[in-house]
Amino acid sequence: AQSVTQPDIHITVSEGASLELRCNYSYGATPYLFWYVQSPGQGLQLLLKYFSGDTLVQGIKGFEAEFKRSQSSFNLRKPSVHWSDAAEYFCAARGSQGNLIFGKGTKLSVKP
Amino acid sequence: GAVVSQHPSRVICKSGTSVKIECRSLDFQATTMFWYRQFPKQSLMLMATSNEGSKATYEQGVEKDKFLINHASLTLSTLTVTSAHPEDSSFYICSASPGFLRYGYTFGSGTRLTVV
Numbered sequence: 001a002q003s004v005t006q007p008d009i010h011i012t013v014s015e016g017a018s019l020e021l022r023c024n025y026s027y028g029a030t031p032y033l034f035w036y037v038q039s040p041g042q043g044l045q046l047l048l049k050y051f052s053g054d055t056l057v058q059g060i061k062g063f064e065a066e067f068k069r070s071q072s073s074f075n076l077r078k079p080s081v082h083w084s085d086a087a088e089y090f091c092a093a094r095g096s097q098g099n100l101i102f103g104k105g106t107k108l109s110v111k112p
Numbered sequence: 113g114a115v116v117s118q119h120p121s122r123v124i125c126k127s128g129t130s131v132k133i134e135c136r137s138l139d140f141q142a143t144t145m146f147w148y149r150q151f152p153k154q155s156l157m158l159m160a161t162s163n164e165g166s167k168a169t170y171e172q173g174v175e176k177d178k179f180l181i182n183h184a185s186l187t188l189s190t191l192t193v194t195s196a197h198p199e200d201s202s203f204y205i206c207s208a209s210p211g212f213l214r215y216g217y218t219f220g221s222g223t224r225l226t227v228v
Contacts, residue, residue, distance in 0.1 A: 034216060043118070043205055043221040044156075051213065090155065097169070099146050100207070100217060102155045 002027050004093050006103035013081050014111045021076040021106050023091030032094035033074045035065055037087045038105075044090065050074060061085070086110045114210045115139055118220025125196055125227055133191045133223045135206030141186035142208035146217075147179075150203040159204075162189040196227040 036044040048059025092100040148156040168181035180192040
């Protein structure tokens with residue numbers, strides 16, 4: 001069965017520091033991969049997506065992600081974190097029914 | 113573009129009553145919408161796939177008689193939680209796509225249901 005794994009439940013970084021959130025997927029064919037961000041009590045906002053082509057994907061708010069097939073990974077990065085980036089981040093892959101399969105999420109806290 | 117509107121954002125109801133949640137695609141037509149449930153501090157789990165003009169497809173373990181889904185038009189899907197119990201309290205989110213390859217999926221803002 002398809003699955004998405006986010007190994008880190010909670011990460012704390014200092015404002016201005018770089019960030020990398022890990023995501024691994026389990027899927028035989030070329031996956032459709034997404035990163036979403038969720039603020040408390042809110043819906044999900046799409047940060048970026050990968051379907052094909054260039055394996056380094058640029059998203060909104062200065063985020064980027066790199067698809068590495070050999071490692072089955074799609075890690076999210078940001079060179080300099082802002083306090084407003086504190087939120088829950090979800091990695092997802094498109095399932096066989098057209099739905100999204102989500103990882104358990106990584107909560108990001110930002111220290112001043 | 114590609115906005116999904118979900119109402120209400122928050123609802124409190126008494127045990128045994130029913131609650132209807134609406135999910136609308138505002139600027140595109142959606143033949144398929146997805147309903148997810150999110151428990152506190154957990155991920156989103158697919159409950160069902162809502163198909164316009166036909167029956168919804170429910171995930172294993174989701175009671176179709178408790179969670180009634182109606183997708184009567186290309187812009188509206190509703191989820192009705194019938195005979196609600198406190199354990200139905202959760203965050204419900206819908207999703208649709210105006211064109212997957214270009215837009216991916218768009219999510220509603222979610223509905224916080226509290227059953228007392």
